[in-house]
Amino acid sequence: MKLQTESLKKEMIAWRHEFHKYPELGFQEVRTSKLIAELLRSFGLKVYEKFGKTGVVGHLERNKAKKLIAIRADIDALPIEEKTSLSYQSQRNGTMHACGHDGHTATLLGAAKYLSQDKSFDGNILFIFQPDEENGGGAKAMIEDNLFKKFSVSEVYALHNMPGMPVGYFATRENTITASENSFEIEVISKGGHSALPNMGGDAIQIASQIVNSLQTIVSRKIDPRKKAVLSITEFITNGKKNILASKVVLKGDTRCLDDDTKAIIESELRRICQSITAASDASCVVKFETNVPITYNSKAPTQNLTKCVIDTFGKKNIESNCAPMLFSEDFSFLASQVPGCFVLIGNGSNGPNAEPLHSPKFDFNDEILTLGSCLWVNLAKMISKH
Numbered sequence: 085m086k087l088q089t090e091s092l093k094k095e096m097i098a099w100r101h102e103f104h105k106y107p108e109l110g111f112q113e114v115r116t117s118k119l120i121a122e123l124l125r126s127f128g129l130k131v132y133e134k135f136g137k138t139g140v141v142g143h144l145e146r147n148k149a150k151k152l153i154a155i156r157a158d159i160d161a162l163p164i165e166e167k168t169s170l171s172y173q174s175q176r177n178g179t180m181h182a183c184g185h186d187g188h189t190a191t192l193l194g195a196a197k198y199l200s201q202d203k204s205f206d207g208n209i210l211f212i213f214q215p216d217e218e219n220g221g222g223a224k225a226m227i228e229d230n231l232f233k234k235f236s237v238s239e240v241y242a243l244h245n246m247p248g249m250p251v252g253y254f255a256t257r258e259n260t261i262t263a264s265e266n267s268f269e270i271e272v273i274s275k276g277g278h279s280a281l282p283n284m285g286g287d288a289i290q291i292a293s294q295i296v297n298s299l300q301t302i303v304s305r306k307i308d309p310r311k312k313a314v315l316s317i318t319e320f321i322t323n324g325k326k327n328i329l330a331s332k333v334v335l336k337g338d339t340r341c342l343d344d345d346t347k348a349i350i351e352s353e354l355r356r357i358c359q360s361i362t363a364a365s366d367a368s369c370v371v372k373f374e375t376n377v378p379i380t381y382n383s384k385a386p387t388q389n390l391t392k393c394v395i396d397t398f399g400k401k402n403i404e405s406n407c408a409p410m411l412f413s414e415d416f417s418f419l420a421s422q423v424p425g426c427f428v429l430i431g432n433g434s435n436g437p438n439a440e441p442l443h444s445p446k447f448d449f450n451d452e453i454l455t456l457g458s459c460l461w462v463n464l465a466k467m468i469s470k471h
């Protein structure tokens with residue numbers, strides 16, 4: 085198939101800019117969802133709204149005898165004040181499409197429009213527009229709304245733009261592709277007291293500081309150096325005042341890794357360090373550790389399908405088919421844990437706002453890759469429908 089027509093490209097750009105101008109946070113994507121549903125309906129698809137709270141699903145069914153594949157785009161934005169000077173910059177204070185979900189959504193809409201107008205297509209596609217990816221709640225909400233009970237999907241796919249990676253380039257891998265995200269909260273409880281009389285009290289800040297330092301030895305001393313993991317403490321909250329020793333400190337942070345064995349080591353070491361340090365300091369602690377998003381596992385068959393489709397469409401030199409796994413997390417993992425799936429990265433370009441890191445106030449999705457992404461989805465749908 086040729087790349088998309090110029091008029092569809094212009095439409096995708098217009099949709100993307102509209103989403104970009106009016107970004108909405110997770111589970112608040114009311115305007116976004118309404119526009120998606122209107123477009124899907126105008127393409128002639130069967131549309132399901134309020135799926136997983138603010139999600140939308142479009143169903144294209146041409147041949148019941150063939151399998152149904154699902155392609156997912158995330159639709160939510162981030163609580164970031166945009167610092168670009170784009171003509172279509174965010175009109176909403178403190179909210180921004182800084183992860184390119186505006187682009188993922190427009191890409192999938194483009195594929196939905198193309199396939200619904202293509203009379204020769206005789207497969208079945210579920211277009212999933214998923215809310216609240218950033219907080220890891222959207223995919224779960226759609227599954228709880230019986231996404232995979234209502235539709236018997238055999239494979240699920242998703243893409244994410246990758247700043248700094250060249251336009252026209254893709255990367256994926258079999259097995260783990262993105263990390264699990266686990267958050268922890270440690271409450272350190274001591275006696276507190278007068279700042280001039282530490283001998284009579286207890287200083288939770290001093291104890292928590294030891295914990296902060298010691299937690300940094302988990303990745304460097306307890307994890308096999310051949311494996312990847314990261315642990316960051318991101319909040320240190322105390323109830324101390326100028327002349328009052330803190331009796332309570334709350335430490336918060338998160339840790340990411342690429343397999344469940346590593347996660348188990350991190351959790352048990354974190355608990356052991358907190359218990360040991362507080363016990364040795366005549367204090368106590370309460371530790372909470374939870375997995376917000378599991379690892380994304382790319383199954384063999386969908387990954388092979390997607391890799392073949394990229395090679396057939398864009399050429400062998402344009403895909404890294406065994407890329408290094410990423411240490412960010414992605415709640416597509418929930419979908420891919422229910423149905424065999426594949427997550428692929430698409431180059432967002434190496435210059436200007438397209439190369440700014442994801443979640444940067446200066447980031448922008450690259451309009452030039454809208455056609456590449458939708459072309460990938462169209463060709464993948466056609467390829468699988470021939471099976």
Ligand SMILES: [Zn+2]
Nearest residue numbers: 183218442443
């Ligand atoms: Zn993000």
Ligand SMILES: [Zn+2]
Nearest residue numbers: 183184185244
């Ligand atoms: Zn994202």
